[in-house]
Amino acid sequence: xxxxxxxxxxxxxxxxxxxxxxxxxxxxxxxxxxxxxxxxxxxxxxxxxxxxxxxxxxxxxxxxxxxxxxxxxxxxxxxxxxxxxxxxx
Amino acid sequence: xxxxxxxxxxxxxxxxxxxxxxxxxxxxxxxxxxxxxxxxxxxxxxxxxxxxxxxxxxxxxxxxxxxxxxxxxxxxxxxxxxxxxxxxxxxxxxxxxxxxxxxxxxxxxxxxxxxxxx
Amino acid sequence: xxxxxxxxxxxxxxxxxxxxxxxxxxxxxxxxxxxxxxxxxxxxxxxxxxxxxxxxxxxxxxxxxxxxxxxxxxxxxxxxxxxxxxxxxxxxxxxxxxxxxxxxxxxxxxxxxxxxxxxxxxxxxxxxxxxxxxxxxxxxxxxxxxxxxxxxxxxxxxxxxxxxxxxxxxxxxxxxxxxxxxxxxxxxxxxxxxxxxxxxxxxxxxxxxxxxxxxxxxxxxxxxxxxxxxxxxxxxxxxxxxxxxxxxxxxxxxxxxxxxxxxxxxxxxxxxxxxxxxxxxxxxxxxxxxxxxxxxxxxxxxxxxxxxxxxxxxxxxxxxxxxxxxxxxxxxxxxxxxxxxxxxxxxxxxxxxxxxxxxxxxxxxxxxxxxxxxxxxxxxxxxxxxxxxxxxxxxxxxxxxxxxxxxxxxxxxxxxxxxxxxxxxxxxxxxxxxxxxxxxxxxxxxxxxxxxxxxxxxxxxxxxxxxxxxxxxxxxxxxxxxxxxxxxxxxxxxxxxxxxxxxxxxxxxxxxxxxx
Numbered sequence: 001x002x003x004x005x006x007x008x009x010x011x012x013x014x015x016x017x018x019x020x021x022x023x024x025x026x027x028x029x030x031x032x033x034x035x036x037x038x039x040x041x042x043x044x045x046x047x048x049x050x051x052x053x054x055x056x057x058x059x060x061x062x063x064x065x066x067x068x069x070x071x072x073x074x075x076x077x078x079x080x081x082x083x084x085x086x087x088x089x
Numbered sequence: 090x091x092x093x094x095x096x097x098x099x100x101x102x103x104x105x106x107x108x109x110x111x112x113x114x115x116x117x118x119x120x121x122x123x124x125x126x127x128x129x130x131x132x133x134x135x136x137x138x139x140x141x142x143x144x145x146x147x148x149x150x151x152x153x154x155x156x157x158x159x160x161x162x163x164x165x166x167x168x169x170x171x172x173x174x175x176x177x178x179x180x181x182x183x184x185x186x187x188x189x190x191x192x193x194x195x196x197x198x199x200x201x202x203x204x205x206x207x
Numbered sequence: 208x209x210x211x212x213x214x215x216x217x218x219x220x221x222x223x224x225x226x227x228x229x230x231x232x233x234x235x236x237x238x239x240x241x242x243x244x245x246x247x248x249x250x251x252x253x254x255x256x257x258x259x260x261x262x263x264x265x266x267x268x269x270x271x272x273x274x275x276x277x278x279x280x281x282x283x284x285x286x287x288x289x290x291x292x293x294x295x296x297x298x299x300x301x302x303x304x305x306x307x308x309x310x311x312x313x314x315x316x317x318x319x320x321x322x323x324x325x326x327x328x329x330x331x332x333x334x335x336x337x338x339x340x341x342x343x344x345x346x347x348x349x350x351x352x353x354x355x356x357x358x359x360x361x362x363x364x365x366x367x368x369x370x371x372x373x374x375x376x377x378x379x380x381x382x383x384x385x386x387x388x389x390x391x392x393x394x395x396x397x398x399x400x401x402x403x404x405x406x407x408x409x410x411x412x413x414x415x416x417x418x419x420x421x422x423x424x425x426x427x428x429x430x431x432x433x434x435x436x437x438x439x440x441x442x443x444x445x446x447x448x449x450x451x452x453x454x455x456x457x458x459x460x461x462x463x464x465x466x467x468x469x470x471x472x473x474x475x476x477x478x479x480x481x482x483x484x485x486x487x488x489x490x491x492x493x494x495x496x497x498x499x500x501x502x503x504x505x506x507x508x509x510x511x512x513x514x515x516x517x518x519x520x521x522x523x524x525x526x527x528x529x530x531x532x533x534x535x536x537x538x539x540x541x542x543x544x545x546x547x548x549x550x551x552x553x554x555x556x557x558x559x560x561x562x563x564x565x566x567x568x569x570x571x572x573x574x575x576x577x578x579x580x581x582x583x584x585x586x587x588x589x590x591x592x593x594x595x596x597x598x599x600x601x602x603x604x605x606x607x608x609x610x611x612x613x614x615x616x617x618x619x620x621x622x623x624x625x626x627x628x629x630x631x632x633x634x635x636x637x638x639x640x641x642x643x644x645x646x647x648x649x650x651x652x653x654x655x656x657x658x659x660x661x662x663x664x665x666x667x668x669x670x671x672x673x674x675x676x677x678x679x680x681x682x683x684x685x686x687x688x689x690x691x692x693x694x695x696x697x698x699x700x701x702x703x704x705x706x707x708x709x710x711x712x713x714x715x716x717x718x719x720x721x722x723x
Contacts, residue, residue, distance in 0.1 A: 002514030007417075009436050033497075034424035035432050036417075063219075063265065066273045067280075069440040071413060073511055075454075075518075076262055076447050080219045087518050092652040093395070095248050102636050102657035108668045115606045115639065117626060123585070125547040126615040126626065128603035129663050149603050170628055189637040191606070191628065203584030206624045 003029075003040040004074030004085040006047075010037050014068040016060075020051040036070055044086040045074065104189070112188035114181065116141075118150055119195040120206045127191060134182035138175045146194075155199040167193040223264035231334035245330045249395040251467075252460040256333035259455055262447030263339075270342055274349070277437050281353060284433040289360045295720045296427040299494040300365065300713035301704055306358060306431060307367040307557040308484055308492075309419060312384045314354040315375040319388040321347035323403060327396045339448050343404075346441040357434040364716075365709050366699045367557045374556055377671065378693050379662035380484075380548075382612045386659060387481050391474075393655070397456065398470050404449030406474035410515065412442055413507040414482050418489045418497060425495040457522040464523045469651070475527035476644040480611040486541035487548065490570065491562060499573035504537040529644040535620040538577040542570075543616045546585060549703075550601040551614075554686065556695045558704035561590040581623055598703060604663040609638040609656055610645035617641045633657065 006021065008014045014037070021039050022028050024046055031038045039045070052060045062083055074085035092098060106112050110131050117127035128149055136145075142161055150156050166173045169191060175184050186192065201207040217225070234242050246253070265273075287293075297303065321344050328340035362368035375381045391402040420435030422428075456463045486500035516526040549559040562570065567586065570578045592599045605614035619625045629646040630639050633653045640646040649656045665671050666685070669678065671692045678685065690697045699708055 002517065003510075005511075007439075033421055035436060036421070036424075063269055063273065066263075066265070066440055066444075067276050069443050070436050071417070071439055072443050072446070073514070075450065078219065078264065087514065092654045093249050095244060098654055100654070100658050102634070103659060104661065104664045105636065109664075110667065110669075113664070113667065117606075117628070119626075120624065122543075122546070122616070122626070123550070123588075123599065124601060124603075125543070125550060125605065127606040127628075128601075129606050129667070130603065131667055152599075152602075169630060189639070191630065191639060193628075202588050205581050205584035207581075207585040207588065 001042045002087055003042055004045050004072075004087060005038055005040045006045060006072045006085060007036055007038040007070040008065075009068040009070060010035050011068055016052050016055040017047065017065055017068065019055050021045065021047055023055075024048055024051055041085075043088075044084065046085075047083040049081050106188040109188075112181075114186060115189070115191040116146070116149070117191065117193040119193055120199065121150070121153060121155065121201050123153055123201065123207045124150065127193070132181060134187075135180045137178060137180055138184050139177040142177065153202075155196065155201060158199060159196050163197055165195040165197065167195070219264050223261055223266055226266045227261070227334050227338045230338070239332075243330060243332050245395050246332055249397050249466070251397045251456055251463050253332070253456075254459055258458065259333045259335045260451060261335045261339065262451040263444045265342065265444065274346075274441075277440065278349075278353075281433055281437045282356075285357050285360070285430055288430040288433075292720070293427075293429055294361060294364060295717055296429075297713075298426040300709045301492065301558070301560060302422075302426040302428065302494050303361060303365055303709065304367070304557040304559070304704070305419070305422060305488045305492040306361060306428065308488060309431075310354065310358045310368055311371045311374050311378075311556060312381055312484060313415070313419075314351060314358075315372060315381075316384050316388050317347050317350040317354060319392060320403060321345075321351060323388070323392045323399055326392070327399055330396045336452070339444075343441075343445055343448065346445070350438050350441070353434050353438065357430045360430060364712065366696065366707070367709075369700075370556075370694050373694050377662070378556060378695070379607075380555065382660060382662050383484070384481055386612050387477050390477065390655065397452075400449065400452045401456075401467060401470040402474040402477075404445060405453050406449075406471060407478045408442060408445045409449035410475060410512055411478045411482060411508075412446060413511065414503055415485055416442065417507070418485055418500075418503055421497040422489065422493045425497050426493055453519070454522075457519075457524065461523070468524055471524065472528040472644070473648050473651070476529040476533075476642075476648065477611065479529065479533045480613060480641075480645070483540050483544050483613065487544035490541040490573075491545045491559075491566075496569060499570075500541040501537045501573060504534070508537075509534060528647070529642070532620045532642065532644065536617070538574055539581075539618060539623050542574075542578065542582040543618070546582070546589075547605075547614055547616050549589060550599055551605075552703055553600055553701055554690065554693075554695075556693075556700045558702065558707050558709065560704040561586050561593060577623065593703065593705070604666065606639055607661045607663050608641035608645050609659050609661065610640055610648050612659065612661060613641060615639065615641045 008018060018037055022030065025041045027042055029040045047065065049060055049062045062080065065083065072085055074087055077084045111133045112131065113129060114132045115127045115129055118124055130145065132145065147156065166175055173192065233239065324340045324344035324347060328337050328344055331337050331340065358368060375385055391399055394402060416435060416439050420432055420439065423431035423435060453467065456467055489497065489500045489503060516524065545559065548555055552559045567583055571583065589599050607613065608615055615626060615628070617627050619627045627642055628639070629643060630637055631646055631650055636657070638649060640649060666689055672678070672688050673692050676688050677683070687697060695701055704710055
């Protein structure tokens with residue numbers, strides 16, 4: 001089984017996204033580098049809009065992750081509610 | 090034509106001998122990577138091979154402490170990687186060396202500074 | 208009582224479909240093949256463009272919104288950095304030589320990518336793909352501009368930043384990235400996407416951007432960090448375009464598989480060779496190092512790349528032909544490259560130096576297989592000669608690989624004592640290569656590479672002098688004449704760091720900033 005990963009800027013704006021990923025992907029491994037947070041998950045990583053909204057208390061447009069996104073790996077599936085990276089389509 | 094194209098694709102090679110002041114010869118000294126790669130020199134084809142040992146190689150490689158220790162009688166020569174026995178009195182052309190040929194010389198027993206092939 | 212009718216919001220997929228697919232039609236005024244003349248000649252068969260899955264569904268309005276936000280953030284940081292003389296916070300001015308390589312060798316590639324994606328954005332038949340390419344073309348132009356802006360602050364204070372576009376077209380080591388991208392831009396649209404979107408921007412991107420941007424973060428270069436992370440989010444969209452295009456081609460027709468495999472082999476290797484400069488940068492040019500090239504290769508090349516090619520195995524794709532040799536090179540290429548630039552520093556537009564003892568120890572620890580055996584003794588010799596006032600400089604021009612155009616300093620896979628020599632004869636002319644893989648690239652499409660503009664040969668052909676230069680004049684110095692043609696300021700842009708104006712200035716200014 002291989003890891004997918006997502007890397008985000010280490011900013012205030014990205015914090016709830018990072019927290020949401022950790023909450024919804026129990027096998028996450030987080031690595032902190034200057035200005036960057038990388039999260040590796042075996043096989044499948046999901047980011048759920050509802051979880052982010054729960055954390056911030058505000059509506060969230062999932063496409064906003066573009067503003068703080070650095071890099072990723074895996075196949076992407078996105079809709080209005082979730083953003084998934086995985087190694088199987 | 091191996092490259093796929095929408096119309097005929099043919100261009101003159103950039104580096105034919107007529108474009109240079111003399112045919113190009115590449116020379117490499119095995120085990121001496123202070124000279125990071127083989128060197129590229131235009132050398133007139135009527136240059137005697139001996140001139141390499143007398144002038145061209147000393148100019149290029151003399152700064153290396155191993156160079157003065159070379160026993161030319163023991164040097165192994167290679168052309169395109171295959172053993173090659175040059176006739177020093179003959180010219181490069183007569184020795185079969187043409188444009189963009191590559192020769193190497195190995196100096197047995199000399200393995201560069203600190204034995205690090207440098 | 209009125210019944211409340213919920214206005215249904217279009218889903219992301221529906222919105223995207225309306226704002227892209229609706230833009231295409233079958234032309235009736237001209238045959239389709241005339242409107243799209245490049246779609247078939249590469250041999251790629253596409254039966255159903257409707258099967259194209261848009262990787263990121265960014266409609267133009269969302270694109271403007273998010274890109275606009277990123278720009279505002281970025282320029283605020285660039286301004287703050289410039290206003291506050293941010294360069295005084297750099298660990299050391301040696302670091303800036305990494306950024307010189309970036310502006311000279313990477314920024315022009317952003318512009319080439321802009322041009323390449325504009326072409327692709329015109330010539331693919333599928334509208335979804337055309338839209339994605341057009342957006343990428345804008346992104347790449349944005350990258351060109353933001354890099355030039357972010358780095359321009361350094362041009363006010365340091366050498367080696369003033370002429371990157373002029374150098375890119377002429378200077379010997381810059382023909383490496385230039386020829387790479389011109390090879391891509393002169394390919395058809397499908398190969399272009401395989402080369403750039405997939406091989407460069409998916410497989411290898413993390414090996415370019417993360418080292419430079421992390422290097423910037425570790426060394427106090429806020430300006431470059433901010434640009435880097437801002438660009439990298441665009442890169443995520445680019446990456447997904449690459450993987451999507453690969454899957455699409457492989458799923459459309461089994462006949463596409465060998466063509467795509469060949470492209471993957473070629474472009475993995477060409478991209479890997481360009482990354483030699485990055486390896487050298489990571490290991491030698493960052494006063495505060497992030498990780499070694501070897502470590503970066505293991506994470507991003509072997510693990511990440513390995514996972515990817517395992518996934519693509521279901522289509523019949525195997526790992527690139529040069530993958531094993533690239534793994535073999537991880538212990539060597541950075542050191543070999545640094546030694547090359549050190550000994551050719553008189554003709555390069557950035558500075559090099561011999562690492563300090565602490566840095567040599569770091570290298571020993573990171574490269575237990577190779578450093579102490581081969582490279583430490585060499586660097587110590589360079590240090591000794593530099594201290595004696597006779598720095599080691601290669602006085603003769605090198606043999607360049609005909610394909611990657613790098614001096615042939617690479618060694619045989621498995622034997623770091625031997626330079627790797629390969630050659631081919633084509634139509635009576637002999638050509639030389641650094642590796643089996645560059646040779647294979649030549650052998651497959653020789654008509655392309657017989658045209659290689661090799662800087663060393665061009666110098667000997669007399670094409671690298673300013674008009675009016677007389678090589679027969681007494682006292683003619685060809686090196687000075689070439690530097691003049693290059694517009695490299697001799698004595699300021701080139702030569703070793705220790706005696707450089709950059710060093711003197713940086714030390715004086717930081718002392719001034721910390722004293723009274």
